Amino acid sequence: MKRLAAIGLIACCLSGLSFAQSSTSKSDGGDSHPHSQLDAWIGTWEGSMSNLTTDGSGMPIPVRMTIKRLDNGAYVWRTVYNNDDVMGLRDYRLIPDPDRPGHYVTDEQNGILLRTQLIGNELHSAFSVDAQNLTSTYRIQADTLIHEVAFWSSDDVETTTGTGVAGEDGKPVLSYLVSGIQRSVMTRTK
Numbered sequence: 001m002k003r004l005a006a007i008g009l010i011a012c013c014l015s016g017l018s019f020a021q022s023s024t025s026k027s028d029g030g031d032s033h034p035h036s037q038l039d040a041w042i043g044t045w046e047g048s049m050s051n052l053t054t055d056g057s058g059m060p061i062p063v064r065m066t067i068k069r070l071d072n073g074a075y076v077w078r079t080v081y082n083n084d085d086v087m088g089l090r091d092y093r094l095i096p097d098p099d100r101p102g103h104y105v106t107d108e109q110n111g112i113l114l115r116t117q118l119i120g121n122e123l124h125s126a127f128s129v130d131a132q133n134l135t136s137t138y139r140i141q142a143d144t145l146i147h148e149v150a151f152w153s154s155d156d157v158e159t160t161t162g163t164g165v166a167g168e169d170g171k172p173v174l175s176y177l178v179s180g181i182q183r184s185v186m187t188r189t190k
Contacts, residue, residue, distance in 0.1 A: 037118070038075055038094075041067050045145045047186030049081065053179065063184045065145065094123075131155050133176070149182040 045065040051058035061082045068076050074093060081088035090108075094116060097103040106114040106125060116125040123138040131154040138147045158175045162168045 042069060043188045044190040045186035046189050049184040052181045052183060143188045145186045147184040150178050152176045152178045
């Protein structure tokens with residue numbers, strides 16, 4: 001149980017994505033910057049986060065996110081967990097790649113940088129901390145923002161080798177058990 005709590009804490013600490021700096025170009029009163037599709041995410045979002053495991057769900061905690069665009073075209077994604085503006089604060093930035101629309105670097109403002117991609121209407125990142133692997137996905141459905149972090153251990157792996165036409169040409173396939181999912185569901189309040 002302590003290991004699961006530690007993994008959940010890692011996910012909290014490393015996955016509160018945020019949007020940041022890039023130049024924008026405005027012409028004819030409209031924003032033609034390739035990253036401006038994130039403007040639809042601007043606002044204040046409130047809801048709860050739960051840790052889901054095969055053993056059941058943990059006690060939900062409140063979560064609040066504030067997303068805004070800065071004058072320089074950057075986005076801020078500020079997440080506050082459990083109404084704690086000190087220990088629960090994650091004040092990250094997402095830095096758009098000016099040459100590759102949909103590609104970003106999440107700057108946690110502590111030396112940690114995560115590669116992040118907008119695919120369809122979902123923002124994805126995948127990363128590892130020691131033997132723990134995590135994927136983070138944000139998506140908007142109507143006026144609901146959903147953030148999910150799935151996590152698993154590299155140490156808990158099974159390897160099989162396929163055969164036949166659909167057998168991956170006999171290459172080894174590594175299979176992991178997902179330890180849990182941290183899910184935040186928030187609605188827009190502003």
